[in-house]
Amino acid sequence: MIDRNKAHTPSQCPCGTGLTYTACCGRYLEQAEIPDHAEALMRSRYTAYTLDRDDYLLATWHHSTRPAVLNHISGTPHKWLGLTVKRHEQPAPDRAIVEFFARSKVGGRAHRLHEISRFVHENGRWFYIDGDMI
Numbered sequence: 001m002i003d004r005n006k007a008h009t010p011s012q013c014p015c016g017t018g019l020t021y022t023a024c025c026g027r028y029l030e031q032a033e034i035p036d037h038a039e040a041l042m043r044s045r046y047t048a049y050t051l052d053r054d055d056y057l058l059a060t061w062h063h064s065t066r067p068a069v070l071n072h073i074s075g076t077p078h079k080w081l082g083l084t085v086k087r088h089e090q091p092a093p094d095r096a097i098v099e100f101f102a103r104s105k106v107g108g109r110a111h112r113l114h115e116i117s118r119f120v121h122e123n124g125r126w127f128y129i130d131g132d133m134i
């Protein structure tokens with residue numbers, strides 16, 4: 001039976017913009033749209049982590065630093081809780097950095113990742129290069 005009292009609420013994007021997934025990172029993960037700036041790419045990669053979308057993570061990783069496979073913390077429940085983008089700078093047309101916090105729970109313990117990620121614009125799209133954990 002369909003529960004008629006349950007209002008349809010479109011799910012919010014995990015990256016925390018307040019937009020629906022379809023209007024936010026879903027455009028990149030599902031519709032093959034290309035993020036036009038590094039912060040949008042960074043947000044869509046965070047969302048890809050929450051959804052275990054290895055295909056998207058690898059596709060947006062620059063070939064010079066991309067791992068062959070992703071190292072998942074296998075066996076440990078890893079729950080992503082939220083993303084805060086602190087800074088987005090573009091010191092050159094083809095270079096950008098994004099500083100962010102990502103909160104998660106690993107094996108029941110709260111964990112906060114603070115990273116400055118580097119991005120490069122190449123062949124008409126942004127790619128993740130690497131990041132420094134702080």
Ligand SMILES: [Zn+2]
Binds near residue numbers: 013015021
């Ligand atoms: Zn999003």
